[in-house]
Amino acid sequence: MISPRVELAREKLTENELQGFIVSDRQNIRWLTGFTGSSGVALLTCDSVHLFTDSRYTIQASQEAPGAVVHISSEPPIKQVAEKVSTLGCEAVGFESTVVTVEEYRQLEDGAADVRLVGLAQALSPLRAVKDTEEIERLRKACEITDAAFSAIQPFLKPGTKELDILRELVYILTGLGAEKESFDSIVASGPRSALPHAHPTDRILAAGEPVLLDFGAQYQGYAGDITRTLFLGSATDEFRKVYQTVLDAQMAAIAAIRPGVPGKDVDEVARKIITDAGYGNSFGHGLGHQLGLSVHDGPALSPKSDIVLLEGMVVTVEPGIYIEGWGGVRIEDDVLVGRCGAEVLTVSQKSLTELAV
Amino acid sequence: MISPRVELAREKLTENELQGFIVSDRQNIRWLTGFTGSSGVALLTCDSVHLFTDSRYTIQASQEAPGAVVHISSEPPIKQVAEKVSTLGCEAVGFESTVVTVEEYRQLEDGAADVRLVGLAQALSPLRAVKDTEEIERLRKACEITDAAFSAIQPFLKPGTKELDILRELVYILTGLGAEKESFDSIVASGPRSALPHAHPTDRILAAGEPVLLDFGAQYQGYAGDITRTLFLGSATDEFRKVYQTVLDAQMAAIAAIRPGVPGKDVDEVARKIITDAGYGNSFGHGLGHQLGLSVHDGPALSPKSDIVLLEGMVVTVEPGIYIEGWGGVRIEDDVLVGRCGAEVLTVSQKSLTELAV
Numbered sequence: 001m002i003s004p005r006v007e008l009a010r011e012k013l014t015e016n017e018l019q020g021f022i023v024s025d026r027q028n029i030r031w032l033t034g035f036t037g038s039s040g041v042a043l044l045t046c047d048s049v050h051l052f053t054d055s056r057y058t059i060q061a062s063q064e065a066p067g068a069v070v071h072i073s074s075e076p077p078i079k080q081v082a083e084k085v086s087t088l089g090c091e092a093v094g095f096e097s098t099v100v101t102v103e104e105y106r107q108l109e110d111g112a113a114d115v116r117l118v119g120l121a122q123a124l125s126p127l128r129a130v131k132d133t134e135e136i137e138r139l140r141k142a143c144e145i146t147d148a149a150f151s152a153i154q155p156f157l158k159p160g161t162k163e164l165d166i167l168r169e170l171v172y173i174l175t176g177l178g179a180e181k182e183s184f185d186s187i188v189a190s191g192p193r194s195a196l197p198h199a200h201p202t203d204r205i206l207a208a209g210e211p212v213l214l215d216f217g218a219q220y221q222g223y224a225g226d227i228t229r230t231l232f233l234g235s236a237t238d239e240f241r242k243v244y245q246t247v248l249d250a251q252m253a254a255i256a257a258i259r260p261g262v263p264g265k266d267v268d269e270v271a272r273k274i275i276t277d278a279g280y281g282n283s284f285g286h287g288l289g290h291q292l293g294l295s296v297h298d299g300p301a302l303s304p305k306s307d308i309v310l311l312e313g314m315v316v317t318v319e320p321g322i323y324i325e326g327w328g329g330v331r332i333e334d335d336v337l338v339g340r341c342g343a344e345v346l347t348v349s350q351k352s353l354t355e356l357a358v
Numbered sequence: 359m360i361s362p363r364v365e366l367a368r369e370k371l372t373e374n375e376l377q378g379f380i381v382s383d384r385q386n387i388r389w390l391t392g393f394t395g396s397s398g399v400a401l402l403t404c405d406s407v408h409l410f411t412d413s414r415y416t417i418q419a420s421q422e423a424p425g426a427v428v429h430i431s432s433e434p435p436i437k438q439v440a441e442k443v444s445t446l447g448c449e450a451v452g453f454e455s456t457v458v459t460v461e462e463y464r465q466l467e468d469g470a471a472d473v474r475l476v477g478l479a480q481a482l483s484p485l486r487a488v489k490d491t492e493e494i495e496r497l498r499k500a501c502e503i504t505d506a507a508f509s510a511i512q513p514f515l516k517p518g519t520k521e522l523d524i525l526r527e528l529v530y531i532l533t534g535l536g537a538e539k540e541s542f543d544s545i546v547a548s549g550p551r552s553a554l555p556h557a558h559p560t561d562r563i564l565a566a567g568e569p570v571l572l573d574f575g576a577q578y579q580g581y582a583g584d585i586t587r588t589l590f591l592g593s594a595t596d597e598f599r600k601v602y603q604t605v606l607d608a609q610m611a612a613i614a615a616i617r618p619g620v621p622g623k624d625v626d627e628v629a630r631k632i633i634t635d636a637g638y639g640n641s642f643g644h645g646l647g648h649q650l651g652l653s654v655h656d657g658p659a660l661s662p663k664s665d666i667v668l669l670e671g672m673v674v675t676v677e678p679g680i681y682i683e684g685w686g687g688v689r690i691e692d693d694v695l696v697g698r699c700g701a702e703v704l705t706v707s708q709k710s711l712t713e714l715a716v
Contacts, residue, residue: 036558037556038556054643054644055555055643055644056554056555056556056643056644057556058643058683059553059554059683060554060556060557074643074663095460097459097460097461097464098459098460098461098462099459100459100460101455101456101457101458101459101460102453102455102456102458102459102460102463102477103455103456103477103479104456105460106455119460119461121461164533164538167533168530168533168534171529171530171533172526172529172530175522175525175526175529176526180522180558181543185539195417196414196415196417196418197413197414197415198395198396198414198415198418199418200394200538285412285413285414285416285432286412286413286414305432325416325417
């Protein structure tokens with residue numbers, strides 16, 4: 001039986017009048033063939049799927065990618081695939097121009113001099129954007145574990161604890177709940193560090209009277225959950241309350257605006273307008289959200305520059321934030337499945353302002 | 359004060375008659391500027407270092423990269439740098455051809471049409487290969503934590519335990535000992551799964567009378583430790599003993615062959631010959647070892663195809679293995695600093711055959 005994903009991807013061959021498509025992106029290879037190794041290239045033709053890797057993966061490749069013809073060699077995969085498309089006598093072959101490096105391209109040209117190489121940017125992204133039933137189940141489970149971990153980590157959020165120690169407990173909790181691992185490097189940012197949207201946890205010790213921001217997710221069967229919550233240690237100040245409520249209003253309004261057919265940039269604008277109207281427009285420097293799937297950043301989704309139109313079956317994050325240097329930041333993020341009639345929020349952790357006892 | 363790394367890198371400009379060098383590789387950016395963000399591009403010129411990133415990193419970039427002029431924009435970093443080299447009136451600018459994608463190259467060409475772009479493969483690798491004092495201290499500490507974690511995980515290696523539960527404890531132990539995180543996705547492979555050189559941990563439950571292979575490392579201040587040990591649950595079989603001793607002999611002989619001036623492929627050959635003479639030549643499918651540093655695979659080192667000549671100050675792994683499908687595998691790996699007179703082994707965990715009580 002031919003996998004529906006392979007069938008979908010083959011439409012790209014017809015569309016672009018190609019006899020083959022070289023897949024280099026790791027997540028695309030996994031999506032198409034099932035192979036999870038760290039080194040390999042796949043080739044899709046109109047009647048077969050080939051997987052080129054090395055002897056570290058001899059056994060794993062045939063187990064994980066039963067639908068592919070596995071080729072093992074000590075030659076770099078890109079050289080193997082160049083030789084194959086040349087041998088097959090392909091006239092025109094696509095490759096992923098946002099993944100293949102200039103040096104790999106040179107090797108492709110060398111090895112397949114008689115083949116016309118056609119760079120396609122993100123050809124598989126639209127296919128991966130709409131999740132199938134198996135993917136949605138995995139994402140649901142990833143979000144379920146993520147929520148449970150958020151609940152279980154709260155007793156560790158107290159003055160005197162190091163950010164790095166919270167990270168340590170968080171990872172232990174995630175994997176204890178069935179996550180393979182963190183879906184990305186978790187963020188634990190306390191006090192003024194919460195103003196750094198992508199803060200690595202440090203030795204900084206949490207103190208009463210300041211916020212702590214957690215941004216993390218479970219990876220489950222390859223799929224990424226992703227949640228952010230910002231809590232306050234003790235009684236929140238008036239300014240924190242105002243910032244928090246603004247972010248929350250923006251987030252909830254954006255979620256309410258999600259449905260199939262709506263442009264991603266319109267959803268961003270819903271949130272951005274609320275934040276701008278409250279006077280914090282310059283403090284929300286990133287996009288509202290990204291797609292979620294095998295990668296935590298599975299593609300663009302909700303941002304001023306996005307040209308994505310939401311489709312049923314997409315899964316996106318909704319994560320507005322306000323960041324004030326020296327003072328701190330607030331971000332609230334949920335994962336949302338675009339359902340036929342609107343958003344289904346997959347992460348369900350409490351998001352009304354939480355003031356932790358200190 | 360100009361950092362010695364920037365001074366070293368500037369020699370590449372002179373060597374290649376360039377007015378600038380665009381650095382896209384994340385670890386190269388960190389090595390050169392200190393910036394650890396996930397998105398950014400650096401530009402080295404003869405009198406300045408520029409760092410292009412986005413507003414998520416406004417604060418972090420100036421903190422981490424005080425020697426660089428930081429540019430924040432919502433434009434992709436590659437477009438920012440293209441504009442800069444054009445504005446600066448550079449005649450010829452280098453870029454990393456093994457990192458820059460075909461699509462990024464197109465954007466460079468578009469934005470800097472008047473600049474000659476010169477692809478350099480791995481230009482900074484030879485500079486990064488020889489570690490400075492700070493790097494060696496960090497690697498020492500990474501290896502020290504790695505050794506301590508290996509010791510602490512052993513009580514969990516017993517029949518009835520899941521591979522994934524061992525992984526969970528291992529990560530908790532590593533971070534408790536001061537690691538930022540695993541330096542790569544740890545391998546825990548039991549029984550026949552030890553024949554998969556890059557096995558992800560699974561739900562498989564350890565049983566008496568079989569091997570368990572651990573391959574993991576601590577990341578400390580960005581630097582990677584990397585160790586492998588293969589232990590036996592109960593009394594080792596004769597075949598296991600023979601395979602184990604062969605791998606151990608090969609590993610120790612290879613370490614003894616390490617000193618400045620020796621070609622990496624000769625060290626590989628020392629190990630490979632011992633394994634081949636014992637009749638397992640076809641069961642050792644990978645190279646003997648790689649360089650270690652900010653990346654766990656910090657560059658090639660010891661393999662039949664390597665053209666590296668060992669230099670004082672390099673740090674490499676030495677990790678021969680024998681893998682027999684359906685039966686299992688043995689790999690033994692240490693991290694080695696190339697010292698003036700020979701190898702200094704940085705990982706010191708016991709490597710004589712360990713038979714765990716069951």
